[in-house]
Amino acid sequence: MSLNTKIQGILGMAAIGDAMGAATENLSFEQIRTHFGQPVSEFKKPDKTAFALGNEAGQVTDDFSQIYFLSKAILENDGVIDKETVKKAILAWSNVPWYFDRFAGPTTRGAIKMYKDSKESEPAPLPGAVTVDYASKATNGSAMKIAPAGILNPNDLEGAIDAAIIVTQVTHDNSLAISGACAVSAAVSASLAPHATVDEALSAGFYGAIRGETKAKIVSREVAGPSVVERIKLAYSIADGHGTKEEKLRKLSQVVGSGLHISEAVPSAFGIIALNKENPLQAVIDAVNIGYDTDTIAAIVGSMVGAFVDLNNEKFASLYETVQKANDFDIVELANLLTNVVQESGGKGR
Structure with missing residues (x-):
């Protein structure tokens, strides 16, 4: 597959995972199956159980919308990822009430408040190690939006890791959030190699988690x-253990967890992908049905395996078309622009 095809897959799968998971968010593993009668594999309109109540079927939440805003800001900066560009993106996103008022997580909300309240471009020096509220929360918002850091550094793990640190420090400036973001960014980067495999992407992601930490x-x-x-190791032990896939997914939700903390969301994503190495779209669907913070975990999974999806797959193509129309996003054009920037820089980030 071409670089452009892979980037389209990453963006498309992240958007699909976010929008599909918006309907199952906040429900447990068992509640999803009881509430919907079976695992969800199509876009559904979120109801009163979800934060996304008010969304139409196929509309995204904070996860992909932040990927979109971040990608746009980086493109406006000629493909260069720096803190001012990331800050500009997150502030622009915060000025859209449909996203910010309804979906902003606690860490992102705290960081944005600090930037808007401050007269300086950078935070004031800290009097103590972890006294700034936004900086000390190891939530999964660092990983949900990190795909552009990997996309702009294809097959360049160190570049993807360094870019992920720059992006993450703007909103989630702590060791755990950075470790999780670097894991996802490195996996995305590795997935863009010409003949990459899912196993290679997972291995790169694990390296990213270690290196980022x-x-x-x-x-x-x-x-x-x-x-x-360590939690990725735990997720792998469950995926490699005894039982059916459904039993292993349930155990991932119960033991590793699938919530707001970065040490639940990212390891859970690794475990889900390990159970679906031959079917990236099914990995996203399983993430949608894992329970709890499903939109975020599905967006993370989509980012990590999107390069491996067949754009001509009938089900993917239908979901891809729907998610673009539902959000008025031109993901194809965004992928084209990102591809051009990468190719102009010789295949490396800037």
């Missing part, structure tokens, strides 16, 4: 909480 302890704040690296 190590680098973050130097450039950021170390915070307490479960290690993303």
